[in-house]
Amino acid sequence: QQQVKQSPQSLIVQKGGISIINCAYENTAFDYFPWYQQFPGKGPALLIAIRPDVSEKKEGRFTISFNKSAKQFSLHIMDSQPGDSATYFCAAVSGAGSYQLTFGKGTKLSVIP
């Protein structure tokens, strides 16, 4: 059972545009939602994360929007740059005592000049 559904699988955006990646979850016990960025040949790296007690978190050009009632969250990349081309994974983890991150299947973003 896939507990975190991520879409789209791939995304092509022009330089300067907005990239939007969406995730939906089922488990209401999830209480921490990180996004990871992975470049080819590298391991994933934490990009930005949010807890469900806030509806939005912004770090530079990257913003997470969170809708607790709909059990959905999304990553927005403003002014997308070719250097943002990577695979992005959303993830979720439940609270105290849990060590397991549940990952979405990933979105391959290509930003074209």
Add this chain to the structure above:
Amino acid sequence: NAGVTQTPKFQVLKTGQSMTLQCAQDMNHNSMYWYRQDPGMGLRLIYYSASEGTTDKGEVPNGYNVSRLNKREFSLRLESAAPSQTSVYFCASSARLAGGPNEQFFGPGTRLTVL
């Protein structure tokens, strides 16, 4: 400060061969993890070690064993490799402070091919 290191970077095995993937972290983290990454499947947890001396199964443990050698090192062993274990393997670690987020730091990966 190297973070999380993994050896080897690449490996080719024949079906039935065994091997051990090594992982070490220098961030004094308590928890360590092994994932596999397959195209279109995201990252799936194989085993994890919440703290030194403990290990637990993740989502896809069959065909693997792990050893938490000490606080720094966590190894993954394939006893009898199968083509279905062809994948990229990532090790990760986290501080996992009480009540804190489970921020995991990943190594560069081991690309394993089983023929």
